[in-house]
Amino acid sequence: MTKLLVYLKDYKKETILGPLFKLLEASFELFVPLVMASLIDVGIAGQDRNYIYRMCAVLIVLALVGLVCAVTAQYFAAKAAVGFAAKLRHALFSHIETLSFTEMDTIGTSTMITRMTSDINQVQSGVNLVIRLFLRSPFIVFGAMVMAFTVDVKAALVFVVTIPLLSIVVFAIILVSIPMFQRVQGALDRILCHTRENLSGVRVIRAFNKEEEEMEAFEESNGRLMNLQLLVGRVSALMNPLTYIIINAAIIAVIWIGGKRVYSGSITQGEVVALVSYMSQILVELIKLANLIINVTKSAACGKRIEELLEVRSSITDPAADGQEPARSEVPTAAPHPSSAPSPSAAGAASPRPQSAPSPAVAFSHVCMAYAGAPEEALTDLDFTVERGQTIGIIGGTGSGKSTLVNLIPRFYDVTKGTVYVDGRDVREYPLDELRQKIGVVMQESVLFAGSIADNLRWGNPDATEEEMWNALETAQAAEVVRGKRGGLSFMIEQGGKNLSGGQRQRLSIARAVVKDPEILILDDSASALDFATDAKLRAALRGLHGEKTIFIVSQRTSSIRSADRILVLDDGKAVGIGRHDELLAECAVYREIYESQFKKENRKGGAADGRA
Amino acid sequence: MAEHKKTEKLTQAAVLGRVFSYMRRYLPLLALSLVLAGITVALTLYFPILTGKAIDLILEKGRVDFSRMFLILRDGAVVVALTALAQWLMNLCSNRMTYRIVRDIRKDAFATLERLPLSYIDSHSHGDIVSRIIADADTFAEGLLMGFTQLFSGVAAIVGTLGFMLAIQVKITLVVVLITPVSLFAASYIAKKTYVMFREQSAARGEQTALIEEMIGHQKVVQAFRHEKEALERFDEVNGRLRDCSLRAIFFSSLTNPVTRFVNSLVYAGVGITGALSAIAGGITVGQLSCFLTYANQYTKPFNEISGVITELQNALACAARIFELIGEKTEQTEEGAGVLTEADGSVDVENVCFSYQPGQKLIEDFCLHVSSGQRIAIVGPTGCGKTTLINLLMRFYDAQSGTIAVSGHEIKSITRESLRRNYGMVLQETWLKNGTIRENITMGKPDAAEEEILAAAKASHAHNFIRRLPEGYDTVVTEDGGNLSQGQKQLLCIARVMICLPPMLILDEATSSIDTRTEIRIQKAFDTMMQGRTSFIVAHRLSTIREADVILVMKDGRVVEQGNHEELLARQGFYAGLYNSQFSD
Secondary structure, three states: OHHHHHHHHHHHHHHHHHHHHHHHHHHHHHHHHHHHHHHHHHHHOOOOHHHHHHHHHHHHHHHHHHHHHHHHHHHHHHHHHHHHHHHHHHHHHHHHHHOOHHHHHHHOHHHHHHHHHHHHHHHHHHHHHHHHHHOHHHHHHHHHHHHHHHHOHHHHHHHHHHHHHHHHHHHHHHHHHHHHHHHHHHHHHHHHHHHHHHHHOHHHHHHOOOHHHHHHHHHHHHHHHHHHHHHHHHHHOOHHHHHHHHHHHHHHHHHHHHHHHHHOOOOOHHHHHHHHHHHHHHHHHHHHHHHHHHHHHHHHHHHHHHHHHHHOOOOOOOOOHHHOOOOOOOOOOOOOOOOOOOOOOOOOOOOOOOOOOOOOOEEEEEEEEOOOOOOOOOEEEEEEEEOOOOEEEEEEOOOOOHHHHHHHOOOOOOOOEEEEEEOOEEHHHOOHHHHHHHEEEEOOOOOOOOEEHHHHHOOOOOOOOHHHHHHHHHHOOOHHHHHOOOOHHHOEEOHHHOOOOHHHHHHHHHHHHHHOOOOEEEEEOOOOOOOHHHHHHHHHHHHOOOOOOEEEEEEOOHHHHOOOOEEEEEEOOEEEEEEOHHHHHHHOHHHHHHHHHHHOOOOOOHHHHHHHO | OOOOOOOOOOOHHHHHHHHHHHHHHHHHHHHHHHHHHHHHHHHHHHHHHHHHHHHHHEEEOOEEOHHHHHHHHHHHHHHHHHHHHHHHHHHHHHHHHHHHHHHHHHHHHHHHHHHOOHHHHHHOOHHHHHHHHHHHHHHHHHHHHHHHHHHHHHHHHHHHHHHHHHHHOHHHHHHHHHHHHHHHHHHHHHHHHHHHHHHHHHHHHHHHHHHHHHHHHOHHHHHHOOOHHHHHHHHHHHHHHHHHHHHHHHHHHOOHHHHHHHHHHHHHHHHHHHHHHHHHOOOOOHHHHHHHHHHHHHHHHHHHHHHHHHHHHHHHHHHHHHHHHHHOOOOOOOOOOOEOOOOOOOOEEEEEEEEOOOOOOOOEEEEEEEEOOOOEEEEEOOOOOOHHHHHHHHOOOOOOOEEEEEEOOEEHHHEOHHHHHHOEEEEOOOOOOOOEEHHHHHHHHOOOOOHHHHHHHHHHOOOHHHHHHOOOHHHOEEOHHHOOOOHHHHHHHHHHHHHOOOOOEEEEEOOOOOOOHHHHHHHHHHHHHHHOOOEEEEEOOOHHHHHHOOEEEEEEOOEEEEEEOHHHHHHHOOHHHHHHHHHHOO
């Protein structure tokens, strides 16, 4: 939590002045019982009306000054807390933007969102509370004790016993109940999980007629939750009665001892009344302090989560950022080791030639890639080159590494071994901006953002003209979609593209990448929601794009890639074939298997494949 | 039936009525805690009188009546002990009552959930339903607990304090009663002013959250298009606005505390001056004045608390309303008098069925289909063409608006849902497994299955091999959403789950792209084993399945557009022929 305090730096003044004004207010509050005491001892005992008026005026002045101090303190506290939170949110947002795909996968975007929103809110109210109360409450507790000492040392000894006793009881109850609350939370999570499961699996549960059993199971965890809640309730129910007993026993003791001190002439009756008031003040503040500690503990936990996220460093370093060269780029530009032996597994693959010919658009040189935390490699020893203007099809089963492969080109992930070259240059040597400017990616999941269609298309190119946008839409087979929408290009897309169908979203996100007019276009299984005819038209249109575009098409369907210049067949992260459709059909067993499962009648051919597995 | 009737918003009175109907079961607890709260308040108020009396016995040097003071203080000690005891018991009672009520409400809500028609579940956000059962119930519990103990004792304290004060002296009481409302006015004025500010704040916050969800949630796209700078600029703009809104809202709302405290100080000073003056006039004693000062503090406190409690209670009631709305949703009709379908022969007859999800938007019209025992029906069409609609109707997840569906000659509306569904085995592409062991998942349809049956089903569905290799074998726990199994493994388990029951009719959703070829072949083999001699409805993607089917249903935009076997349909040169040609012969 302490590291987050940097973000309070701009609010130093507020952070210091806030508590100071709070202390001032508290000190005025501490004077009140003394004023009342002298009002009783001097005013009433001496029948001095003027003195009484004067003292009451003093009380009102104290209250007014207190009010002003308190309002000032609240203002400073609110300003510091809110400003702190805004700075923290900015820092966290821009930090998250620097994280690479690896971190997004391992941390998960939903966690990041929670930390940006509810966690920061919690920390904000924590900071606000701390500024307002953290000094005030202990100050009043000890101030009241000190004031009691100034009244009478012997009677004040009661305070010395009471305060620690009270603190022990209050904090013991908190300490015992916090872990119990966590258990309650656990039980609550269980029934939450159960409910969610019943919603997502509703068809299966009903198909198997499991409703009764599910209800029984729910009742069991529901009952367990209740019992835990009752258990915690029993502990926290002790708080009020115990503190009440302690403080009032202390008041009885103060009166008794005070009586003795008055008898011996050390103090006056009014001072006894003042001592009783101090005792009551202490109770109020200790309870506040206890609540404060609970809240601050919660905020600190949230703060820690935020801090953890801020400490995550991107695994991808941008050479453009701060002029830092990545340490590992010792391979000279456009000069992959020509000596490296061509991989035997990738048929027809060749290492890129150093600078002799115009460098290939994309080259993979003995690339291996393992995801963070994954025990096995997602890609193993890939070695191939793609010439400018070629269309490359990538096919393979789920988990065979197709997406991983194309994600390496714009450097969404870094390779674990080997090198990926774009235009003959190691992708790790490019400033990220320059590299990604060359590449247009259409991801599997087609994501559009709230805003007009034009806004979304301009993501690809902020300066795109309407004509360019329409051209891109034509290519992506999306022009009809846009014409059919009220307002055309200015049609407003809702958050998450909810007011569009899956196929429409896909076509628009393809158009978004086409608007960018990139040198390399990657379609990562991004035509899955299109029917076959549209898919075919799309491919024809892409082929007709001007300029020498290198196009990667990832697909599960052989029909989508069979006309590609070259097809790379992946199986379990390894390239098991590369070549044209007819070549592969003749040579590559995996490709044939995929093709046949989709095209040919399968006369119990599975046996052969199974035997090989 | 045609229209899904939405329960209208419950009025607050209706919600209160529902809350009380749940409370009625715990009437003794309720009564007991009310009595205890009364006792607590009375004793709490009595204690300052005793201390006041004791202080009055302390006059000055040499004039302290210790023997009487001892008696009074002893009484005080007893009062304190009793107060604490009553308070503790009251807490226990209200805890017990609250948590039981919430448990009951949750139980009812969950039971409703299990009986809600699928149309409700499909058309409502799951997150919203979950938050009603979990979060709303929780907020309700807290609000009820707090509202219960504090509202009642607050009111009791105000009434009690007034009574005690009046008993001592009317004039000072008047001072207290006249000044205190100022703090209430101040508080409610501030609350009203800040309400607008809080609305602005939550609007800004909502806008920011939406932006965060978009930009962070789709960070990958943002980075692919190097859109980070623009995103940050937009974020900063909203962030700045949120900061300003929050500052106003938080600052103005935090004025309540100092202002009410200021008013309290005024009351204190007022009591001091009138009290002291009447003490000089001999109206009251110093002890009584000290007692008044305590009351003056205590009197304003419940007022301040009550306004907080009332907001809390209102919040709790709003949450309760949301749960009760859920509980009040129309559940599937009961099936009194419905027959039981024992062992279906596998014939299905669909006559003139019309169906739509939304009135006015016809999906299926006059659909007829006759399936005799053991036939294979392939359902074909582009993604999202409404293949699930058919499954919904066959399994009676939804009811057709008109027309009949009969299984083995029995109209499905005339037999219990349970017996109908027992005759179907269903394997969907969205492979849902429950959070439990593999064994529990396989035996879902047959909890009393013997070990041999489980093994046989797992082997027949080609799942045995991978299960054996799992760390705990058949006792491996499938985590929530099945994260520890691959998609294909999950699908094999779903097949095993059906395989163990061997129902006469099957609904199968063939694997599409999300499964690798090897596993797909294995799944296909499992399907083939399972389909022997059973009527099967297959959402088909594979050419072989389609060609071998006895009937092909071609669907488009939710409608059945063509129906017939492969040759017939090809000959027709319609939608199917187009689909077939584009897909299978490029």
